[in-house]
Amino acid sequence: MAIGYEARCGVRRRVARAALGCGCFALALLASGCGTQAPKDTRAADESTIRDMDAQWAKAAAAKDVDATVSYYSDDASLLAPNAPIASDKATIRAAWSALLGPDTSLSWQASKVDVARSGDLAYVVGAYQLTTNDAQAKPMTDRGKFVEVWKKQADGNWKTIADIFNSDLPAQTPKAAPAAGKKNRHPHSKKRGRANSRSSGI
Numbered sequence: 001m002a003i004g005y006e007a008r009c010g011v012r013r014r015v016a017r018a019a020l021g022c023g024c025f026a027l028a029l030l031a032s033g034c035g036t037q038a039p040k041d042t043r044a045a046d047e048s049t050i051r052d053m054d055a056q057w058a059k060a061a062a063a064k065d066v067d068a069t070v071s072y073y074s075d076d077a078s079l080l081a082p083n084a085p086i087a088s089d090k091a092t093i094r095a096a097w098s099a100l101l102g103p104d105t106s107l108s109w110q111a112s113k114v115d116v117a118r119s120g121d122l123a124y125v126v127g128a129y130q131l132t133t134n135d136a137q138a139k140p141m142t143d144r145g146k147f148v149e150v151w152k153k154q155a156d157g158n159w160k161t162i163a164d165i166f167n168s169d170l171p172a173q174t175p176k177a178a179p180a181a182g183k184k185n186r187h188p189h190s191k192k193r194g195r196a197n198s199r200s201s202g203i
Helices: 002-035 043-062 066-070 090-100 190-200
Strands: 073-080 106-116 122-134 140-153 159-168
Touching (some): 043 066, 043 106, 043 140, 066 090
Parallel strands (some): 073 159
Antiparallel strands (some): 140 159
């Protein structure tokens, strides 16, 4: 009887150890699963934030506040304006905006699409703008076009524009060629007629 009792106790201990091992393995699997969970999807909130920021940016430009306008760019941003080299630092970007926001300029724009990456750190904005300036004769001239902005979430959690490009919807104007100097419009047979007249007159 004593041997049978000890045997039963040994079996019970082995069963308990096996159950404990299974429980630890299950806990380990659960912990590893928690560590690989996908990050929270914040795209909707980020889209709303960027739309609001872009609208405030447009208001700053409309008020011709150069400092506020330039503040929406990151330190390593690039501005790709039409008919101009790339502005790839804050000083050059500021100079470009200072020239654009002159006293006779009116600028407005509105975003039509904001798309945020699943990663939550990049986004792009597509929209249209309207720019009115005075020409050389002080007459108002209106340009309409489109733009694309690339936004990136910074280390502090704030969004900044890292790339900004815009161009006109209007067709390019081809300058008229100036007439060549020293040339007169003559009939192609005028020389022949002159020679014939000279012969007939005996010259």
